Amino acid sequence: MRILVVGAGPAGTRCALRLAESLPAARVTLAGAEAALPYDRVALSKLLTGEAEVAGLITHPLAALRGAGIAYRPATPIAAIDRAAGAAVTARGEALRYDRLVLATGSAAIRLNLPGAALPGVVAYRTLEDVQAIRRAAIQGARAVVIGGGLLGLEAAVGLAARGMKVTVVHAVGWPMERQLDATAGELLTRRLGLRGIAFAMPASTVAIEGATRATGVRLSDGSLVPASLVVMAVGIRPQVTLAEAAGLAIGRGIQVDDAMRTSDPAITAIGECAEHRGRCIGLVAPALEQAEIAARAIAGEAVAWAPRADAAALKVSGTAVWSAGDIAAANAESIVLRDEAAESYRRLLLRDDRLIGAVLYGDTADAGFYLDLIASGRALGGRRQLLAFGPAHWREAA
Numbered sequence: 001m002r003i004l005v006v007g008a009g010p011a012g013t014r015c016a017l018r019l020a021e022s023l024p025a026a027r028v029t030l031a032g033a034e035a036a037l038p039y040d041r042v043a044l045s046k047l048l049t050g051e052a053e054v055a056g057l058i059t060h061p062l063a064a065l066r067g068a069g070i071a072y073r074p075a076t077p078i079a080a081i082d083r084a085a086g087a088a089v090t091a092r093g094e095a096l097r098y099d100r101l102v103l104a105t106g107s108a109a110i111r112l113n114l115p116g117a118a119l120p121g122v123v124a125y126r127t128l129e130d131v132q133a134i135r136r137a138a139i140q141g142a143r144a145v146v147i148g149g150g151l152l153g154l155e156a157a158v159g160l161a162a163r164g165m166k167v168t169v170v171h172a173v174g175w176p177m178e179r180q181l182d183a184t185a186g187e188l189l190t191r192r193l194g195l196r197g198i199a200f201a202m203p204a205s206t207v208a209i210e211g212a213t214r215a216t217g218v219r220l221s222d223g224s225l226v227p228a229s230l231v232v233m234a235v236g237i238r239p240q241v242t243l244a245e246a247a248g249l250a251i252g253r254g255i256q257v258d259d260a261m262r263t264s265d266p267a268i269t270a271i272g273e274c275a276e277h278r279g280r281c282i283g284l285v286a287p288a289l290e291q292a293e294i295a296a297r298a299i300a301g302e303a304v305a306w307a308p309r310a311d312a313a314a315l316k317v318s319g320t321a322v323w324s325a326g327d328i329a330a331a332n333a334e335s336i337v338l339r340d341e342a343a344e345s346y347r348r349l350l351l352r353d354d355r356l357i358g359a360v361l362y363g364d365t366a367d368a369g370f371y372l373d374l375i376a377s378g379r380a381l382g383g384r385r386q387l388l389a390f391g392p393a394h395w396r397e398a399a
Contacts, residue, residue, distance in 0.1 A: 001026040003299065004088055004098035006078050006243075008032030009041060011272030011288040012104030013060055018296035019102075020069040028070050029096065031088070033077040036128050037062060042285060044131050048159030054128065081247035083265055100267055100299050103244055103255060104292070107237035107273040107283070112147065116209030117233075125156045125234045137230045140164030145218045145228040147206050149176035151315055153234035154189075157198050158318050160232070168199045168226050170206055170218060180313045180324045184339075185346055185362040192344070193318055201226065239274045239281055254281040259305035260298040261291055269295045277306065284313060310376040314368060323365040326350070326358035326375040333357060338389040349388055354380050356388070367391040 003026050005016040016030040032038070039057040046052035065072045078096075080089040087095040109126035111117060123133050125146075134156070138144070142165055146157045149171030157167045169176065175186025176193075190200055201220065208219040209231055217227045239254040250256040250264035254276030261269045261277075272288040273281060282288060287308060294306040312325035327333075333350040340346075343363065349371070350358035355378055359371040370392040374381075387394045 002097055002099045003028045003102070004096055004100075005030045005102040005104060006088060007102075007104030007106055007272070007274075008034070008038045008072070008074070009104060009106050009272065009288075010038075010059075010285050011106075011292045012102065013038040014289050015102055015104060015271060015292035015296050016070050017060075017068055018293060019299060022296060022300040024069065029073060029098075030065070030070050031073040031076040031078060031090075031096065033075070034127060034129065035075040037072075037074065038065075039128060041127075044128065045155035045159055047128070047131050048134060048156065049162040054132075057128070078243060081243060081268075083247055083267070086267070098267075100269070102295060102299075103263070103268065103270040103274060104272045105240035105243060105274045107239050109233065110236045110238050111233055112206065112235055114206060114208055116211060116215065119209060119211050119215045120213070121211070121215035121229055122209055122231045122233065125152050125232050126237070134160070134230070134232060135163075138163040138165055139229065142166070142230065143168070143226075143228045144230040144232065145170060145226050146232045146234055147218070148234035148236070149173070149200070149202065150179065150234065150236065151177060151317070153232075154193065154317050156232045156234050157193070158196065160230070161196050161198050165230070166197065166199075168201060168228070169193075170204050170220065170226065171200065171202045172205050174203045176200070176202070177315075177317075177322070180315065180328075180360075181322060181362070182328055182348055182360050184337075184348065185322065185360050188344065188346060188362055189317060189320065189322070192320055196318060237273065237283065239276070241274060244268075244270065244274070252276045252279065259307075261295040261306060262298065269299065271295045277308065280308070282308075310372060312368070312372050314365065320344075320363060321361075321365040322363075323361040323368045324359065325368070325372050326356070328358040328360050330358055336385075336389050347389060351381070351385070354382070354385070356381065370395070 020028045037058045038060045077091045078088045079091045109124040144160045144165045146153045146169045160167045205221045210217045217225045244255045245251045255270040257275045271291040297304045314323045333352045336349040345363035348360045356374040
């Protein structure tokens with residue numbers, strides 16, 4: 001069996017490894033669009049801050065891939081899929097034959113269509129190449145603007161501040177990381193990052209990037225100008241579906257898949273950020289790796305199904321642990337809040353019908369697993385609701 005995995009990110013690499021392991025007679029090829037070996041995308045922030053170099057991000061050296069029985073093809077972007085012929089055509093016109101095809105094309109960084117967006121000094125923050133470009137452009141003492149206050153935007157801001165730049169984050173919402181944090185946790189994080197010299201313009205929107213031959217500043221909707229010789233766009237990601245759409249596969253926001261990660265063509269599987277399962281696309285590494293495992297087992301002939309768990313995001317921003325799960329913006333929910341300002345610790349628990357439906361933890365995230373289990377199980381809290389904020393030890397003592 002010839003198996004071609006397109007996309008050498010975490011999900012694609014995991015799937016290729018599992019396929020080579022479970023189907024030793026198969027010919028597994030892993031094709032990556034980037035020239036690099038598979039690397040840890042989550043650790044790109046360490047490359048930006050200088051805590052790590054490229055070699056330290058590599059997760060699978062070439063010898064290890066070969067030893068696992070995988071033919072690795074770096075710098076091999078796929079231009080088209082010929083489903084009738086069972087072949088993926090590279091940008092150079094080479095046909096890579098397959099019996100089973102796995103699409104792990106991930107997501108692309110969204111670039112705002114603004115005046116001046118194509119000027120030198122305006123970069124995205126998504127890939128190894130992006131981060132290397134940012135490092136080259138970062139000048140100590142110069143000013144930078146990061147557009148977007150999500151996780152990637154804050155990582156970029158912290159990295160640039162570590163390189164001695166004066167950084168302003170422009171974010172459309174009134175607090176950063178609004179998908180993972182509530183307003184109070186966002187305010188705590190803003191204050192902490194401010195101590196590192198990072199300024200915020202929130203809520204604010206960018207209408208143009210100014211400059212004649214290169215970026216010199218960011219114009220906001222209120223008319224103000226934030227000077228910057230480097231502008232980093234980190235406003236979100238979009239599933240990479242162009243290849244699949246051109247091949248005639250069923251597309252929603254992502255490539256539509258069933259519980260075994262099969263697309264509308266039974267010979268083609270899709271996993272990770274490019275896939276849409278039951279109307280949802282994922283954006284975190286953990287569920288992408290779960291999908292990779294399920295896809296490999298399905299291709300090997302097992303009867304398996306991926307069942308997504310309650311959404312949870314465990315992150316560390318500027319040395320501060322944050323965690324959230326479930327519906328943190330639930331309407332008509334009751335809240336239990338515990339806050340220790342001296343310890344910079346905060347937790348907010350959202351309840352409905354005597355059940356925990358969402359949680360936000362800032363600073364102290366040791367009890368994350370306990371709260372995730374309560375959210376996922378939907379168990380009634382009963383008479384122990386008043387102990388919930390104090391974590392599992394008090395909860396079990398009262399059982």
